[in-house]
Amino acid sequence: DGGITQSPKYLFRKEGQNVTLSCEQNLNHDAMYWYRQDPGQGLRLIYYSQIVNDFQKGDIAEGYSVSREKKESFPLTVTSAQKNPTAFYLCASSINRGRVGYTFGSGTRLTVV
Amino acid sequence: AQKVTQAQTEISVVEKEDVTLDCVYETRDTTYYLFWYKQPPSGELVFLIRRNSFDEQNEISGRYSWNFQKSTSSFNFTITASQVVDSAVYFCALRATDSWGKLQFGAGTQVVVTP
Numbered sequence: 001d002g003g004i005t006q007s008p009k010y011l012f013r014k015e016g017q018n019v020t021l022s023c024e025q026n027l028n029h030d031a032m033y034w035y036r037q038d039p040g041q042g043l044r045l046i047y048y049s050q051i052v053n054d055f056q057k058g059d060i061a062e063g064y065s066v067s068r069e070k071k072e073s074f075p076l077t078v079t080s081a082q083k084n085p086t087a088f089y090l091c092a093s094s095i096n097r098g099r100v101g102y103t104f105g106s107g108t109r110l111t112v113v
Numbered sequence: 114a115q116k117v118t119q120a121q122t123e124i125s126v127v128e129k130e131d132v133t134l135d136c137v138y139e140t141r142d143t144t145y146y147l148f149w150y151k152q153p154p155s156g157e158l159v160f161l162i163r164r165n166s167f168d169e170q171n172e173i174s175g176r177y178s179w180n181f182q183k184s185t186s187s188f189n190f191t192i193t194a195s196q197v198v199d200s201a202v203y204f205c206a207l208r209a210t211d212s213w214g215k216l217q218f219g220a221g222t223q224v225v226v227t228p
Contacts, residue, residue, distance in 0.1 A: 102160070104150075107157065
């Protein structure tokens with residue numbers, strides 16, 4: 001079945017460490033997105049990519065980095081520069097820039113310990 | 114700039130009651146898309162409906178219905194005869210034409226349905 005796979009589901013990170021969240025899709029979607037969710041704040045866009053080897057900053061990109069070397073993959077790295085990384089991270093993809101709709105992964109919950 | 118406002122933080126109802134979720138949006142675009150998503154405790158976002166700005170026809174799907182009014186920039190969502198399984202966070206989202214596919218989400222409304 002086609003869909004988006006995010007891994008791991010739960011992730012614990014020590015302060016000062018970088019950590020990478022995986023996002024893979026087999027929907028042949030061109031566009032992929034990363035959102036961060038905090039309680040009571042909805043989802044905020046971190047990065048998005050419309051095509052391979054190209055990506056753009058979203059509203060809260062500071063402290064994060066991404067790559068898009070393959071159409072199917074859009075990993076997100078949470079760097080030590082991110083001051084408050086504890087959150088729920090959702091990856092999404094779309095076809096036709098979202099005019100038809102979006103597919104979301106099941107999310108990764110990151111906790112800094 | 115795009116903005117989506119869901120003023121209701123949490124709504125609690127008893128099973129079988131109706132519940133209406135409000136969504137007000139702001140955009141300068143004349144063409145845009147509006148969405149409603151459901152987020153159950155598992156965390157995954159479940160797509161409910163998409164509406165184009167040029168289609169103001171309201172829709173009913175089972176126990177769900179939507180009221181889109183461009184004149185008031187509102188896209189409200191009603192659950193009729195609520196059930197415990199409806200307990201979730203519901204998000205309204207906006208995709209404007211020039212947004213390169215970016216979705217602007219509201220803060221979400223937590224719906225709690227008790228037996």
